[in-house]
Amino acid sequence: MDELKDKVVVITGSTRGFGFVLAQELLKTGTWVVISGRNSERLQSAIKLLEPTGPVDGYGKVTGWVCDVRDENQVYALARAAMEKFGHIDVWVNNAGYSAGAGVVLDIRPEHVIDMFMSNDMGTLYGTQAALHFMLPRKQGTLVNVYGAGSNGKAASPMGMYATTKMWITSFTRTLATEIKGSGVNLLAFSPGMMLTDMLANPIVVGERGKEKMNRFGFVLRFLVKPPQEAARMLVHALAHNRKEFAEVHAMKPWTPMLGLLRVAWENLTKTGKTPEYTLHYEEAYQPKI
Numbered sequence: 038m039d040e041l042k043d044k045v046v047v048i049t050g051s052t053r054g055f056g057f058v059l060a061q062e063l064l065k066t067g068t069w070v071v072i073s074g075r076n077s078e079r080l081q082s083a084i085k086l087l088e089p090t091g092p093v094d095g096y097g098k099v100t101g102w103v104c105d106v107r108d109e110n111q112v113y114a115l116a117r118a119a120m121e122k123f124g125h126i127d128v129w130v131n132n133a134g135y136s137a138g139a140g141v142v143l144d145i146r147p148e149h150v151i152d153m154f155m156s157n158d159m160g161t162l163y164g165t166q167a168a169l170h171f172m173l174p175r176k177q178g179t180l181v182n183v184y185g186a187g188s189n190g191k192a193a194s195p196m197g198m199y200a201t202t203k204m205w206i207t208s209f210t211r212t213l214a215t216e217i218k219g220s221g222v223n224l225l226a227f228s229p230g231m232m233l234t235d236m237l238a239n240p241i242v243v244g245e246r247g248k249e250k251m252n253r254f255g256f257v258l259r260f261l262v263k264p265p266q267e268a269a270r271m272l273v274h275a276l277a278h279n280r281k282e283f284a285e286v287h288a289m290k291p292w293t294p295m296l297g298l299l300r301v302a303w304e305n306l307t308k309t310g311k312t313p314e315y316t317l318h319y320e321e322a323y324q325p326k327i
C-alpha cells in the first residue's frame with residue numbers, strides 16, 4: 038500500500054503476539070517500523086526475524102528499543118529515540134498488554150490486577166501522552182489504541198479483570214477523541230477479536246471456579262479464534278485508508294459467532310475441523326488475609 042510507504046510506525050509490545058505480526062504486515066507495505074518490548078534478547082531476536090534475508094523490493098525497515106510500558110520514563114525514551122532517528126512519528130500503536138489469568142474476580146491476586154492495569158492502561162496513557170507530544174505540533178499523525186474483550190462494557194467472566202482494563206481503554210479513547218477533535222491527529226480504536234497468540238494458547242486459570250468456566254475453552258477457540266494475521270491486515274488496511282478523525286474498527290462482527298457455529302457444524306459433518314492447540318496453566322485462588 039503506497040499510502041504507508043516510508044511512514045514511521047511505533048508499536049509497543051511487539052516482540053511477539055499481535056504486535057509482532059502487525060510489524061510483519063506493515064513491513065510489507067514499505068513502512069519504517071519501530072518495535073519494542075521489555076526483554077533485550079527477545080527484542081534483538083524479533084528484529085532478526087523481521088529483517089529480510091536479502092533485498093526485497095518495497096519492503097520496509099525495522100528497528101527497536103527496549104521499553105517496559107509500565108515505566109513512564111521508558112515510554113518517553115522510546116518516543117524520543119524514534120524522533121531522534123526519524124525526525125517524526127506518523128503512527129503510534131498502543132498495543133502492549135496482557136491478561137494475568139482467567140478466573141472469577143474474587144480469585145485474582147490484587148498485585149496481578151495492579152500489574153495488568155499498569156501495563157494495559159497506564160501503558161496506553163503514557164504512550165498516548167508521548168505520541169501526541171510530538172504529533173500535535175505537526176497537526177498530523179495517527180494514534181491507535183487496541184481494544185479487547187470487555188471493551189464493550191459487557192460482563193466478561195472469566196476474563197473479568199482483563200476486561201475491566203480494556204473497558205478503561207474504551208472510555209479513555211472516546212474521551213480523548215472529543216478532546217483532540219480538530220487537531221489534525223486521527224485516533225483509531227482497533228478491536229482485533231480472539232486471536233491464537235501465546236496469551237490465548239497458554240492461559241493461566243485461577244481457582245476452581247476458573248476451571249469450571251474454562252471447561253468449554255477448546256470449543257470457544259474452535260468457533261471464534263482467528264489467526265492474528267487476519268486482524269493485522271485489517272488494521273493495516275484501516276491505517277492506509279481511514280480518513281476519519283475518530284474511528285472504531287472491530288474485527289469481530291455481530292454475525293461472527295453465528296458464522297463460526299455454522300462452520301464448526303459443517304466441519305463436524307465433514308470431519309474436517311480440529312480444535313486449536315492450547316495448554317491451561319492452573320493457579321490457586323487468592324485468599325485475602327483477613
